[in-house]
Amino acid sequence: MIIGSTSTWMRRTACAVAGIGSVASFLFAAGNASAQEADGAELAAGKRCNACHDMERVLLGPPYRAIAARHASEREVMTEVLARKIVHGGGGNWGVVPMVPNEHVSLEEALAISSWILSLGD
Amino acid sequence: MSAINCKSNGGVVIAALLGILHAMAAFADVDVSGRVVDLNGAALAQAMVSLETASSHAGADVITVFSDADGHFRFPEPINGVDSLTVRALDHEMLRPVEVPADGNAEIIVVMRRRNNQADVAPASAWLAGIDREDKALFIRDCVGCHQVPSTEVRTYAGLIASVPTGEPSEARLQSWHSIVQYMNYISSWEFGRANPSGPPDPENAYSVGSGEAIASIMAEHFVGAMDSLDGYEHGAPLIVNEDTRILEYEVTGTNAIREAVLLGQPRELWLADVSTNRMYAVDIASGSQRFVEVPAEGDMGPHSLHRGSDGSLWIAPFFSSVVAHFDPVRETWRTWDTTTIDGEPIGIHDLSFGHEHEVLTDKQGYIWYSDIGNNAVGYLDPETGAAETFRAPEVPGRTDRGAALYGLVMTSDREHIWYSQLGLGSFGSFNVETREFEALVRLPMVDSGPRRLTITENDILYVSLYGSGQLVEYDTKSNTQIGVYDLPDTASAPYGATWDPVRGVLWIATSNADAIYRFDPRSKTFGVLPLPRSGAFLRMIDIDPQTGMLVTSYGNIVEFVHGPRMALLIDPGDDAYDNRVADR
Numbered sequence: 001m002i003i004g005s006t007s008t009w010m011r012r013t014a015c016a017v018a019g020i021g022s023v024a025s026f027l028f029a030a031g032n033a034s035a036q037e038a039d040g041a042e043l044a045a046g047k048r049c050n051a052c053h054d055m056e057r058v059l060l061g062p063p064y065r066a067i068a069a070r071h072a073s074e075r076e077v078m079t080e081v082l083a084r085k086i087v088h089g090g091g092g093n094w095g096v097v098p099m100v101p102n103e104h105v106s107l108e109e110a111l112a113i114s115s116w117i118l119s120l121g122d
Numbered sequence: 123m124s125a126i127n128c129k130s131n132g133g134v135v136i137a138a139l140l141g142i143l144h145a146m147a148a149f150a151d152v153d154v155s156g157r158v159v160d161l162n163g164a165a166l167a168q169a170m171v172s173l174e175t176a177s178s179h180a181g182a183d184v185i186t187v188f189s190d191a192d193g194h195f196r197f198p199e200p201i202n203g204v205d206s207l208t209v210r211a212l213d214h215e216m217l218r219p220v221e222v223p224a225d226g227n228a229e230i231i232v233v234m235r236r237r238n239n240q241a242d243v244a245p246a247s248a249w250l251a252g253i254d255r256e257d258k259a260l261f262i263r264d265c266v267g268c269h270q271v272p273s274t275e276v277r278t279y280a281g282l283i284a285s286v287p288t289g290e291p292s293e294a295r296l297q298s299w300h301s302i303v304q305y306m307n308y309i310s311s312w313e314f315g316r317a318n319p320s321g322p323p324d325p326e327n328a329y330s331v332g333s334g335e336a337i338a339s340i341m342a343e344h345f346v347g348a349m350d351s352l353d354g355y356e357h358g359a360p361l362i363v364n365e366d367t368r369i370l371e372y373e374v375t376g377t378n379a380i381r382e383a384v385l386l387g388q389p390r391e392l393w394l395a396d397v398s399t400n401r402m403y404a405v406d407i408a409s410g411s412q413r414f415v416e417v418p419a420e421g422d423m424g425p426h427s428l429h430r431g432s433d434g435s436l437w438i439a440p441f442f443s444s445v446v447a448h449f450d451p452v453r454e455t456w457r458t459w460d461t462t463t464i465d466g467e468p469i470g471i472h473d474l475s476f477g478h479e480h481e482v483l484t485d486k487q488g489y490i491w492y493s494d495i496g497n498n499a500v501g502y503l504d505p506e507t508g509a510a511e512t513f514r515a516p517e518v519p520g521r522t523d524r525g526a527a528l529y530g531l532v533m534t535s536d537r538e539h540i541w542y543s544q545l546g547l548g549s550f551g552s553f554n555v556e557t558r559e560f561e562a563l564v565r566l567p568m569v570d571s572g573p574r575r576l577t578i579t580e581n582d583i584l585y586v587s588l589y590g591s592g593q594l595v596e597y598d599t600k601s602n603t604q605i606g607v608y609d610l611p612d613t614a615s616a617p618y619g620a621t622w623d624p625v626r627g628v629l630w631i632a633t634s635n636a637d638a639i640y641r642f643d644p645r646s647k648t649f650g651v652l653p654l655p656r657s658g659a660f661l662r663m664i665d666i667d668p669q670t671g672m673l674v675t676s677y678g679n680i681v682e683f684v685h686g687p688r689m690a691l692l693i694d695p696g697d698d699a700y701d702n703r704v705a706d707r
Contacts, residue, residue, distance in 0.1 A: 050322070051308035052301075060301045089279065091286040096294035097301045098282035101275065103685065 040116025047105050049113065062094045068121030075118045082114035083107060149178045151200035154222060156230030157193045158209055165193030166234055168361045170210040172655045176203025180409045182370035186655040190365035198368065210655065212355060213237055241352045245637040246270040247614035248355040253344050258614060259570035259590035261340050264333055266616045266635050268310060268680045270660050275685065277349040284347050292342065299341035303334045313680060316422055316442060358611025362641055362650035367696035369655060371689045372405050375412065382428040383676040383690040385667045386436055387451040392690045394676060395425035397441045405690060418456050419445045429474045429482045430665065437474055437482050444468045446503060461503055461510040469512060470496025475533040475540055478580045480621055480665055483533045485555045491531060491540050498526035500542055500553050513553065516560050521547045521569055530576035532584065534599055541584055541599060543573035550586055552599065562602050575619030575663060577629065585629055587617035594620065594631065594642060611649050612636050621664045626699045630673060632661035639664065652695065658686040671700030
């Protein structure tokens with residue numbers, strides 16, 4: 001697997017270790033639900049979710065609030081389900097147009113986004 | 123200002139510790155060679171053998187060679203650590219993975235079997251073979267400008283469409299691909315608007331591509347089912363690789379949108395334009411080490427088109443602003459010009475005037491001429507005073523309803539004429555820099571033929587690569603006559619640019635959609651194919667290093683979330699054309 005061509009093995013590996021540290025920090029932060037939801041809002045904007053979804057309007061996909069309302073009674077399981085749908089795409093629940101896969105979003109990031117979306121029904 | 127990629131203080135401590143560990147577990151150099159055979163033991167010639175180096179190896183991340191007529195291959199230099207070795211061919215696949223010994227001399231036998239499904243090895247262009255020529259030109263012109271189509275992501279989405287239960291699959295496909303067109307319009311609006319101070323685009327106003335309906339229809343008709351099976355794709359012309367051909371790939375780490383590459387300085391470094399930042403990356407080709415320097419420009423400049431100067435310097439045209447930058451790689455000094463028209467309007471510079479050696483060529487007054495993609499104009503910059511002036515191109519009869527996108531630019535050897543292309547209008551023409559008048563205008567038969575970057579020979583023969591229609595125009599600028607229009611080996615290859623190679627006397631054509639470089643020999647009017655070792659090999663320009671004759675290029679996927687490779691390439695075609703040339707630069 002190509003891990004990048006920085007100057008030396010040392011520099012590459014140091015970068016990788018620093019990266020692992022960043023992931024660990026992120027996972028630690030993700031333990032806090034409200035912080036996760038706040039991150040989710042930012043992530044949704046940064047990962048271009050707004051191309052298809054709006055808070056209230058129907059764009060290419062359903063509004064965030066409509067998703068939260070539909071899944072209000074099954075929030076725990078749907079946090080996980082929606083996260084996987086964000087990453088891998090899928091369709092059939094809101095019409096015949098599938099959602100695009102978003103492989104540039106990690107599962108951890110997707111969990112933060114889905115948690116934030118479902119919190120909109122609170 | 124410069125920096126290395128990993129620059130935290132903590133990283134230094136970790137690096138020191140890891141250095142000790144590294145010394146304890148160092149790889150030994152290994153000479154890698156072997157043979158590629160089929161299930162009957164027969165030699166497979168021109169098979170592509172790629173070796174991914176371990177992080178311990180100083181140099182390229184991936185090295186590719188090709189087998190000879192007897193199936194033999196050899197990597198010319200010892201490798202200090204091998205991650206993997208793979209062999210690729212359109213019609214064969216590896217029977218099983220091979221392991222490379224950690225030290226000593228590795229003689230490897232790679233057994234290949236006939237491939238039944240090319241879906242994972244054929245380029246994106248292969249999936250467009252069944253589309254009508256005019257539709258294909260429109261589709262490529264509109265969709266392949268930023269990344270390959272259909273990419274793996276597009277084919278995955280086709281599978282998702284097919285998996286949704288519906289009684290009207292045709293209508294569902296149309297709706298779904300229409301949504302994708304809209305989605306990509308938003309993404310490209312976001313990407314192209316990075317420098318926009320008003321922030322991200324409004325999703326409801328980003329869906330503005332005029333041909334979106336037609337594009338969605340083409341996709342609905344031709345991107346059907348899971349798109350996971352393909353056969354019958356061929357390169358379309360003989361391969362030109364041999365046992366001496368070598369391709370070096372250097373990955374650029376971190377988030378970036380590498381666009382173009384050139385070799386500069388002593389020792390040679392790869393200089394790469396990252397359009398997503400104001401950075402120029404420098405890669406030491408011997409060690410593989412990377413650093414970057416910031417272009418000293420206010421706001422987002424987005425280094426984009428690169429042009430070597432005849433003095434070994436570098437000229438950089440912008441993507442987001444009107445700033446032209448000049449860089450001296452020896453002294454690492456900069457000079458910039460923030461250009462505007464006489465009326466104070468911003469200039470959308472795409473190309474500076476290339477001469478036949480693919481270097482910036484000035485007119486007799488020392489002015490650098492440019493193409494202005496934003497104003498359908500050509501113009502000049504006086505580097506002494508910073509003065510700039512633009513001249514709007516005349517209308518192209520019958521093609522006034524579209525954006526012109528005046529794109530490529532070259533200068534004739536007498537330094538009196540420039541030739542330009544108009545990507546949006548399917549046309550090219552000339553301008554006299556002394557009389558300041560537009561002269562020739564050539565309207566190509568197809569409005570979506572897509573003329574992009576140009577090149578010119580020492581005898582002022584102009585070559586225009588037609589991105590949409592997959593053709594090459596050969597045009598004599600002295601007599602204003604068209605010599606020929608040639609179909610490329612794959613007309614869905616999206617030829618972005620052509621570069622004249624004055625020593626070999628051939629043309630190198632960069633494709634965006636075919637994972638290949640084409641060579642055109644104007645003496646025989648024939649093509650050859652140099653296949654590249656990577657899917658998503660979205661090429662833009664090819665430069666020819668005047669010292670070594672190496673082809674220098676990069677994978678230029680522009681959209682941030684498209685998973686194309688971000689790598690620069692050095693390619694030795696495996697001939698001795700430059701061996702006797704005095705390295706006097």
